[in-house]
Amino acid sequence: MLEPLPRSFYDRxxxxxxxxxxxxxxxxxxxxxxxxxxIVEVEAYQGFDDPAAHSFRGRTPRNATMFGPAGHLYxxxxxxxxxxxxxxxxxxxxxxxxxxxxxxxxxxxxxxTRRDLEKVRDLARGPARLCEAYAIDRAxxxxxxxxxxxxxxxxxxxxxDASPKIFTSPRIGVTSAHESxxxxxxxxxxxxxxxxxxxxxxx
DNA sequence: CTACCGATTGACT
DNA sequence: GTCAATCGGTAGA
Numbered sequence: 684m685l686e687p688l689p690r691s692f693y694d695r696x697x698x699x700x701x702x703x704x705x706x707x708x709x710x711x712x713x714x715x716x717x718x719x720x721x722i723v724e725v726e727a728y729q730g731f732d733d734p735a736a737h738s739f740r741g742r743t744p745r746n747a748t749m750f751g752p753a754g755h756l757y758x759x760x761x762x763x764x765x766x767x768x769x770x771x772x773x774x775x776x777x778x779x780x781x782x783x784x785x786x787x788x789x790x791x792x793x794x795x796t797r798r799d800l801e802k803v804r805d806l807a808r809g810p811a812r813l814c815e816a817y818a819i820d821r822a823x824x825x826x827x828x829x830x831x832x833x834x835x836x837x838x839x840x841x842x843x844d845a846s847p848k849i850f851t852s853p854r855i856g857v858t859s860a861h862e863s864x865x866x867x868x869x870x871x872x873x874x875x876x877x878x879x880x881x882x883x884x885x886x
Numbered sequence: 887c888t889a890c891c892g893a894t895t896g897a898c899t
Numbered sequence: 900g901t902c903a904a905t906c907g908g909t910a911g912a
Binding site for chain 2: 726728735736737759761762763764766768781783809810811812854855856857858
């Protein structure tokens with residue numbers, strides 16, 4: 684239990700990894716304490732075929748991690764904040780899954796301190812909020828998620844998390860490729876970001 | 887070197 | 900619902 688997912692989990696087609704990440708636990712161990720949450724919202728970014736992906740125009744110092752092996756963390760900054768991604772597929776195939784929201788399960792007080800916010804629903808609802816709640820910044824870029832320390836992802840013990848009902852929508856905030864349905868959320872979860880009509884009521 | 891701008895958020899009407 | 904602050908990465912001069 685709470686063993687890190689193996690590299691083989693990440694070394695698969697990005698959309699498949701994205702869907703399978705829903706319901707998994709994102710774990711963070713720090714000197715200040717432990718934080719954990721259930722992943723409820725992700726987006727897939729498809730590299731060379733995907734104008735919305737950072738890697739679309741080739742490798743740069745910023746996106747280099749996306750080109751590396753699967754199972755590592757890609758952290759970038761935007762609008763003076765941070766967002767975290769999980770790198771998928773083989774080395775040289777720059778695909779990744781953006782972690783957009785988590786349902787807090789453990790270490791809620793620590794998240795509240797880091798976010799300077801009481802409301803549990805908003806602690807990790809949105810990619811930059813999630814990073815703040817987990818204290819992840821650009822220094823974590825390249826982190827290996829299969830190590831089982833610091834930051835990793837594990838299967839949940841709770842059977843209810845095993846095969847969640849998935850709702851699909853266009854990605855949020857992207858200025859190109861509006862049409863692709865590459866955002867995945869756990870249907871009906873109050874912890875997902877975006878407008879209500881994209882929260883995933885129906886299937 | 888400067889100019890532009892985004893995979894966002896939070897404050898405000 | 901609307902809107903502007905924010906700042907590092909990237910492209911172009």
